[in-house]
């Protein structure tokens with residue numbers, strides 16, 4: 522189906538559903554059920570999930586995965602995401618993790634960079650030049666993220682912490698999460714360490730609790746209805762760094778990997794349910 526049409530149609534449907542859900546709320550009397558806007562928004566999200574345009578990105582990602590590319594004319598089908606070459610089922614639910622061949626703790630994106638450079642001979646600079654899609658340009662790595670994460674849907678999160686380097690990354694991620702700096706002296710925790718907080722109509726998940734980390738992490742990456750674009754977890758982090766008035770982090774850097782590992786490991790035990798759909 523035509524992508525632009527689908528984007529417009531999804532936004533239109535989303536708006537109608539949101540209006541219906543919120544209208545229902547306004548109609549509800551004092552003390553009745555439906556007073557909590559979060560419940561309405563949650564229903565809205567569930568209704569949208571049944572027709573998530575992220576599926577188009579998953580399909581595009583599969584095509585990229587199986588098409589020869591780069592100077593070596595190779596596909597990504599032998600890429601090892603931690604469970605062996607070519608094993609995709611459940612791989613994302615165990616990332617980030619330590620990889621013996623690189624000696625690094627890697628998240629999905631940094632590992633895809635490893636596969637694209639070693640298997641296909643692409644330069645890292647080419648890959649990271651377009652990490653995030655815009656209205657005019659579709660990012661290849663983001664589509665591959667959609668395809669790979671979808672292969673872990675329904676799988677229990679099990680990020681390993683057995684290796685000292687993994688535990689070190691967890692500790693670094695935790696420090697970064699609570700690290701206060703910038704013009705407002707904000708840390709991630711400034712916005713994400715209390716229950717039932719909201720900025721306007723957006724829930725602020727308490728990421729310091731297990732259930733908060735589980736709900737947040739397992740629903741990313743996600744299709745963003747308001748932007749009409751599929752968004753990776755890296756994008757989510759970058760946007761929060763921006764809200765924190767911090768400089769934009771380097772793509773697939775050890776800092777973002779550590780922060781991702783901290784949240785992902787805290788989500789262990791939950792069923793991964795991405796790619797999700799967000800407002």
Ligand code: HEC
Nearest residue numbers: 707708709711712720723724726736737761762764765780
């Ligand atoms: C100034 C407040 C603020 C700060 C500081 C902040 N965030 Fe956020 N964060 C938000 C808001 C608002 C949202 C929801 C955005 C939306 O719905 O569009 C969000 C969403 C998220 C989500 C997705 C939650 C979900 O369920 O979809 C994650 C994960 C997250 N933030 C992590 C972080 C991390 C890690 C940091 C520190 C680097 C951080 N945030 C710093 C405001 C903040």
